[in-house]
Amino acid sequence: MSAHTIVSLPDQSTAKLPKVNYINAEQGILSWLLTGDHKRIAMLYLISITFFFFIGGAFAGLIRFELLTPQSDLVAADTYNKFFTMHGIIMVFLFLVPSVPATIGNFLIPIMVGAKDLAFPKINLLSWYLYVAGGILTLAALVLGGVDTGWTFTTPLSTHYLNTHVLTAATAIFIAGFSSIFTGLNFIVTIHRMRAPGMTWFRMPLFVWSHYAASLLMVLGTPVLAIAIVLVALERIFGIGVFDPAKGGDPLLFQHLFWFYSHPAVYIMILPGMGVISEVISTFSRKRVFGYTAVAFSSVAIALFGFFVWAHHMFIMGVSNYSALVFSLLTMLVAVPSAIKIFNWAFTLQKGSITFETPMLYAFGFMGLFTIGGLTGVFLGSLGMDIHLTETYFIVAHFHFVMVGGMLMAFLAGVHFWWPKMTGRMYPESLSKLAAVTTFIGFNLTFLPQFILGYMGMPRRYAAYPPEYQVLNVLSTAGATVLGVGYMLPLLYLGWSLKYGAIAGNNPWQATGLEWQIQSPPLTENFTETPIIDYEAYDYEWLEKKTKDEVTTVG
Amino acid sequence: MDNAIVDTHEVHEHVSLPQHRHHFETEEQQREAGSFGMWLFLLTEIMFFGGMFFAYLLYRNWYYDAFAAASNQLNVPMGAANTAILITSGFFMAIGVWAAEMRKRKMLVWMLVLTTVFGCAFIGVKYFEYKEKYKLHHIPGNNFSIAMFVSPQNYPQYPDTYAEKPLMPDMAQKTQVFFFLYFAMTGMHALHMIIGIGLLFWLTWRAWRGDFSSGYVAPIENFGLYWHFVDIVWLFLFPLLYLINRHPLN
Numbered sequence: 001m002s003a004h005t006i007v008s009l010p011d012q013s014t015a016k017l018p019k020v021n022y023i024n025a026e027q028g029i030l031s032w033l034l035t036g037d038h039k040r041i042a043m044l045y046l047i048s049i050t051f052f053f054f055i056g057g058a059f060a061g062l063i064r065f066e067l068l069t070p071q072s073d074l075v076a077a078d079t080y081n082k083f084f085t086m087h088g089i090i091m092v093f094l095f096l097v098p099s100v101p102a103t104i105g106n107f108l109i110p111i112m113v114g115a116k117d118l119a120f121p122k123i124n125l126l127s128w129y130l131y132v133a134g135g136i137l138t139l140a141a142l143v144l145g146g147v148d149t150g151w152t153f154t155t156p157l158s159t160h161y162l163n164t165h166v167l168t169a170a171t172a173i174f175i176a177g178f179s180s181i182f183t184g185l186n187f188i189v190t191i192h193r194m195r196a197p198g199m200t201w202f203r204m205p206l207f208v209w210s211h212y213a214a215s216l217l218m219v220l221g222t223p224v225l226a227i228a229i230v231l232v233a234l235e236r237i238f239g240i241g242v243f244d245p246a247k248g249g250d251p252l253l254f255q256h257l258f259w260f261y262s263h264p265a266v267y268i269m270i271l272p273g274m275g276v277i278s279e280v281i282s283t284f285s286r287k288r289v290f291g292y293t294a295v296a297f298s299s300v301a302i303a304l305f306g307f308f309v310w311a312h313h314m315f316i317m318g319v320s321n322y323s324a325l326v327f328s329l330l331t332m333l334v335a336v337p338s339a340i341k342i343f344n345w346a347f348t349l350q351k352g353s354i355t356f357e358t359p360m361l362y363a364f365g366f367m368g369l370f371t372i373g374g375l376t377g378v379f380l381g382s383l384g385m386d387i388h389l390t391e392t393y394f395i396v397a398h399f400h401f402v403m404v405g406g407m408l409m410a411f412l413a414g415v416h417f418w419w420p421k422m423t424g425r426m427y428p429e430s431l432s433k434l435a436a437v438t439t440f441i442g443f444n445l446t447f448l449p450q451f452i453l454g455y456m457g458m459p460r461r462y463a464a465y466p467p468e469y470q471v472l473n474v475l476s477t478a479g480a481t482v483l484g485v486g487y488m489l490p491l492l493y494l495g496w497s498l499k500y501g502a503i504a505g506n507n508p509w510q511a512t513g514l515e516w517q518i519q520s521p522p523l524t525e526n527f528t529e530t531p532i533i534d535y536e537a538y539d540y541e542w543l544e545k546k547t548k549d550e551v552t553t554v555g
Numbered sequence: 556m557d558n559a560i561v562d563t564h565e566v567h568e569h570v571s572l573p574q575h576r577h578h579f580e581t582e583e584q585q586r587e588a589g590s591f592g593m594w595l596f597l598l599t600e601i602m603f604f605g606g607m608f609f610a611y612l613l614y615r616n617w618y619y620d621a622f623a624a625a626s627n628q629l630n631v632p633m634g635a636a637n638t639a640i641l642i643t644s645g646f647f648m649a650i651g652v653w654a655a656e657m658r659k660r661k662m663l664v665w666m667l668v669l670t671t672v673f674g675c676a677f678i679g680v681k682y683f684e685y686k687e688k689y690k691l692h693h694i695p696g697n698n699f700s701i702a703m704f705v706s707p708q709n710y711p712q713y714p715d716t717y718a719e720k721p722l723m724p725d726m727a728q729k730t731q732v733f734f735f736l737y738f739a740m741t742g743m744h745a746l747h748m749i750i751g752i753g754l755l756f757w758l759t760w761r762a763w764r765g766d767f768s769s770g771y772v773a774p775i776e777n778f779g780l781y782w783h784f785v786d787i788v789w790l791f792l793f794p795l796l797y798l799i800n801r802h803p804l805n
Contacts, residue, residue: 115578116577116578117578118578119588119592120588120592121576121578123592181599185592185595185596185599186592188595189588189591189592189595190588192591193584193587193588193591194579194584194588219595219598219599220598220599220602221602222599223599223600223602223603223605223606224602224603224605224606226603227603227604227605227606227607228606231606231610231739234735234739238695238696239695239696239697240695240696240731240735240738240739241695241731241732241735242610242732242735242736242739247728247731247732248614248617248618248621248728248729248731248732249614249732250613250614250617253609253610253613256609257606257609257610525577525578530580
């Protein structure tokens with residue numbers, strides 16, 4: 001398909017749902033709960049992370065309602081602390097970390113590399129059960145009375161001063177961490193050992209590359225979080241003193257261990273999203289991703305640099321000036337591979353046959369918001385600015401631009417993009433475009449004022465604030481309401497489409513990925529025969545030729 | 556369905572083992588994937604222990620005198636005996652892997668039993684070491700006592716400590732950090748041993764049943780990797796905790 005043709009999607013009115021697919025291959029609730037099929041586990045994950053997303057979102061709503069007025073009047077200040085803690089724990093550990101990898105990644109990685117399943121299906125299922133156990137413990141901490149450490153469990157606050165359910169929440173995160181380790185381990189082994197004949201490393205879709213990089217972070221980073229949490233628990237239970245200055249311990253050691261995971265964790269969250277964006281941008285521009293190799297290696301570079309920037313969370317905590325200088329420099333280096341991606345996506349769009357389906361709208365949202373989020377990250381990485389801006393709403397706005405504006409947009413782009421593949425049915429296009437636009441507007445209205453608030457000096461994590469900040473806070477709360485509507489809409493219409501959506505057919509987007517060459521929803525073992533790959537990724541001429549030669553359509 | 560998809564079924568057609576899982580093309584692929592996964596898991600274990608090794612490095616630099624004094628209190632003969640026991644256990648495990656590959660069922664079972672016995676012996680010795688620490692009030696917490704380090708002259712029955720210079724009380728307090736790290740690191744190591752011994756019982760039973768006598772040896776090989784990893788962690792712990800800066804044994 002040359003760059004000048006106007007795309008005509010295949011006629012979907014003749015498409016039929018395949019009689020046998022992974023959804024109806026086996027019946028009964030146990031066939032889901034004991035399944036080894038990566039696609040079914042992905043759907044289990046999708047349901048459970050959606051559940052936790054809306055719980056975390058409800059807490060975000062409560063936070064915004066409390067901040068509608070300067071006084072702490074909706075809830076008491078310590079309840080407010082529990083709100084933002086629960087919001088943070090749920091959104092970081094139970095939504096963002098598993099969001100794309102455990103759902104879309106789980107569904108697609110084996111298909112994209114041409115395998116029948118992930119290398120260790122039972123471990124994949126175990127990973128979901130661990131996630132659920134972690135989720136239940138988090139809910140237990142919530143129901144029993146909450147926890148108010150902030151999601152960062154900062155010592156000595158978490159070890160000495162709080163009498164809330166720190167241990168329950170910490171155990172939840174410890175367990176959820178292993179779920180993430182197992183997902184990463186499964187992906188790495190699958191990508192190394194299960195690729196179909198001809199699927200070389202540089203023929204893999206960029207989605208797989210970014211998941212590979214994120215998996216490296218999961219496997220190497222998460223155990224360090226696990227040991228940090230174990231030490232906090234021992235400190236709380238036995239008072240062993242490793243983080244207690246009175247006994248010779250060092251509270252900063254906790255910060256080092258915690259951020260050694262939790263900084264790479266933001267790349268665990270964003271990298272899979274970047275993979276989604278690569279697929280979506282290429283498909284709806286009908287062009288190979290510009291600079292494929294550069295984009296692939298930039299994922300690995302982000303993963304690599306990501307391990308050497310953690311101390312930028314501690315610039316104001318008394319680390320040495322020299323190490324602060326080095327970490328500041330390294331932090332800015334991360335901007336380079338991130339910019340490589342953004343520029344390459346922009347060049348992919350150039351002279352492409354762009355169409356504006358919903359996933360593409362979300363992808364555009366991602367590119368703009370992630371760029372703002374990334375650039376403000378450079379502000380925070382520079383030492384002088386950081387001392388002014390850290391622990392203010394500026395930093396809140398910064399990471400919400402990356403995590404919500406970036407990752408959540410990418411997640412929704414991915415869910416819409418692969419919805420036809422996962423369920424066999426289309427989502428309603430105009431309603432979903434409305435949702436995408438609503439999300440974008442609501443998001444900006446929520447978080448742009450927070451940059452200004454933070455720059456003016458409003459600190460984060462307080463239930464009350466001086467009255468002169470109220471106008472911007474009201475704007476932000478209004479935006480959060482719009483944003484909430486933007487997130488409710490997909491839940492409703494995607495649910496609706498499961499039964500009433502138009503039948504999608506194998507390849508509604510005319511995309512080149514291997515997953516689009518099989519039936520939707522796929523068979524339990526994905527392929528009828530092992531595919532042999534003799535073409536590059538994003539080869540639209542190959543697809544055009546193949547479509548021309550195709551004699552039958554699968555009914 | 557597709558011109559790029561070619562039937563490759565004939566290539567791999569042969570009688571497969573009952574343990575061959577359907578989603579792997581070949582048994583070779585299954586075996587490689589399994590051992591690769593195990594190596595990755597061990598990598599996560601290195602990172603897990605790494606956090607504690609990092610803490611050890613930090614506090615050893617800060618509280619050098621306390622660490623030297625506390626380290627000299629540890630029981631080297633018991634630690635050395637445990638090192639020998641663990642290496643022996645690892646040796647039998649290695650023979651066990653060989654026996655599985657050679658499809659010698661009886662020998663495999665015996666080797667796994669010996670591995671288990673020596674693993675349990677290690678835990679046993681560890682028990683007596685911990686007991687000694689308990690008696691001396693060297694377990695961090697409310698009952699921790701620094702008496703031995705502020706006045707070592709009162710402990711002639713511990714020649715290594717007896718020869719130490721007394722520590723100032725504030726530095727002596729820091730021995731608690733050493734003992735915390737000692738218990739956390741050896742405790743986490745012992746926990747890995749106990750999990751390993753649990754797995755050994757299960758593997759021994761399966762080996763006795765004959766599961767690994769027909770060429771399917773992946774669980775034995777992968778468990779062997781795990782067991783050797785646990786050995787190696789000890790081979791780092793022993794010198795770091797017991798031996799560094801110990802003055803010549805007299």
